[in-house]
Amino acid sequence: MIPMFFINGVSLGAIFVWITIQLYGWSLRKQNKIHRRNLLRGLGHKEDDDKTVLGFFHPYCNAGGGGERVLWTAIAHVQRTRPNVVSVVYSGDTDATKQEILAKVQSRFNIELDHSSLEFVFLHSRRWVEDSAWPRLTLLGQSIGSMWLAWEAMSKLIPDLYIDTMGYAFSFHIASLLGRVPIGAYVHYPTISTDMVKRVQSRTRWHTNTDSISSSAFLSQAKLLYYRLFMYYYAVSLRTASFLMVNSTWTKEHIDAILQYSNPILDILNLLPPLVLLKLFTSNNAPKSATIVYPPCDTKELSLFGLEKRERVILSLAQFRPEKDHSAQIHAFHQLLEKHPEYKTDKHLGVRLLLIGGSRNEGDAGRVAQLRGLVGELGIEDHVEFIVNAPYATVLDWLSRASVGLSTMVDEHFGINIVEYMASLSSSVPSALPSIYLCSASAAGVIPVTHASGGPLKDIVVPLGGEITGYHAKTPTEFSEAFHRVLSLSADEDLAMRRRARTWAVQTFSEAEFEKGFDASRWDRYVRPS
Incomplete structure (x- = not known):
């Protein structure tokens, strides 16, 4: 007989957490009307309903690398083709101004952006996604840190469409639960891959599997359990998205495999009930596979x-x-x-x-x-x-x-x-x-x-x-x-x-091929008609 504090295998405590999150999200969405109005006013726009706010979650947007080229090329393309879209970048680069970041984009990538349809939301808790903050259980720590960072982002501005361009899949839950907005992502590299799991299983020494782990049967089994748990919830996170773009065949093969990943034992044990609730309420539009969109190169x-x-x-x-x-x-x-x-x-x-x-x-x-x-x-x-x-x-x-x-x-x-x-x-x-x-x-x-x-x-x-x-x-x-x-x-x-x-x-x-692939993801189905 199932105890009264369980309903269909879900604890009452988890349901209480769920209800609390929903109430808090409702409060944030109510406040967001003011944040949205201030955003449009600050950029010189009227408070029109035809504007779509497109949010890019990229805490290291000023790094000047290949991932950043993807971000800025996508935004430049959006500006050219969707004049009724305002792009917002969630950035942890609090040591730089909007003008300084865009000047670097111009200098580094030769990409010129329209300042009037682009704004930054600066985040102050980026330290929690850095590996130095988590000397142990780094993958888990950074993923939890990304959820905290996403909470800061949503508390400052909720977009109409949230696109992660850095690989923080656990942040999807925050945007989905609190913001009630569709999720998209451009994945450069899976946070965890089947190759990583296989190396631990075979006790192969690697830069992600040190001698102290690979030489110990006990530690290898413990790490294997940790990886399988993480893979389970990473798959839940990815399935929260409505569309996923990846940068290569290799990444697609791994992401597609992770999307299909399941573990009946974890389902039965019902570990971490709040996250299991996330799994139960995952969008029916979850992608079955990712789309390859090669990064733009100069x-x-x-x-x-x-x-x-x-x-x-x-x-x-x-x-x-x-x-x-x-x-x-x-x-x-x-x-x-x-x-x-x-x-x-x-x-x-x-x-x-x-x-x-x-x-x-x-x-x-x-x-x-x-x-x-x-x-x-x-x-x-x-x-x-x-x-x-x-x-x-x-x-x-x-x-x-x-x-x-x-x-x-x-x-x-x-x-x-x-x-x-x-x-x-x-x-x-x-x-x-x-x-x-x-x-x-x-x-x-x-x-x-x-x-x-x-x-x-x-x-x-x-x-x-x-x-x-x-x-x-x-x-x-x-x-x-x-x-x-x-x-x-x-x-x-x-x-x-x-x-x-x-x-x-x-x-x-080329950039033109990237833009074709980006549009093929159908991100624009979430854009209000102009």
Whole structure:
């Protein structure tokens, strides 16, 4: 017999929480009429009912990276095509003004935005989504932090449509419950993936599965339980959305798998009743699958770079983060020099490895020091150069000169830097420093050598007309062999491959293609008719 404090398996306590949330949400929505009126007045608009407020949740909008290019390109497209839409960006960049942020957008991305149809809602609790705030149970902590951040956002302004462009799926619940608004998202990378679960299950050492965990059967089982619980509620969160866009085939495969994820045991045990209530009241419009919308890359300008007379330089563009695996690049380059000593000694055949990347903090700076030490141990310091936190103009200069574009990250979700390798910018370039280098090689005419996984394998470095546009590898030995193949191409073969790489990059990853994909998500079905 079911006790009286349970109704159909749901506790009375959970129902009380649900009712409390509904009452609080009603209060916020009532206050929002004032917030909305103040927003439109501040932008110089009349208080017309035909305006749609489109909210973009992007707490790090001033970072200047590939994810931010997606955000600003989407907003610029909305401004051009939907004059009755006012875009609002929920930003945690409280150290910058609206004018300063938009000036950086102009400088970094060459995107000019209409100030009269764009406003910022500045959030002061962004620290709760930073990994430093959660040294343990980081995924869970950041997800809870994103819910708190979304609550701050909704308490200041509730939009007509909420679009998350940073990957904070747990924030969907707050916008849905308190704001009663439809949800959309552009997902760059799943918060948790089936690959992460498999690595813990197989006790494989990884940057997300340290030695202390992988070497212990007990800790591995505990982490596996944690991951499965998190995956369950992450799937519930994703199903709260009405539409989902993703940046690559790899990301789509993982998001689609997560959307179908279920765990009968968790359903029966009815853990965390408030969240189970969320599951029960999830929108009937929940997406069955995600839509691929490739990120916009600056292929138009990059394609102006010359393809001939390239220097014998292997170029790596990536932040000095653990997952970028710079040590594998150094070992691969060392093997190249060991197997082909002429690349060391012959001044006409000499090859250099150039590592350009951003250093965000002390951890990254320490990683650079370790990499420099590895170069010294291998005795190749005369052939390897580091450029840390380079001005963007320097990055572009090397994109116009290098021969090989290198990426060793395993399961890179997309890899805009590889696109930029393949496509390259005019001499009139911005000087702003991007926080991440993501959209470079293909359009630049640099021949890419990438890890055989993720977006680079499935979406970017793919054949064009049956002919290859670059090379894939998995081990340092395979990477060194790929370097040698590129460096040994005849002049005609070399030029033909660069042309194929650029053609593929320009026709597939342009801003125009992104805008088509963005509109295909049917976000505009929530826009009031003008």
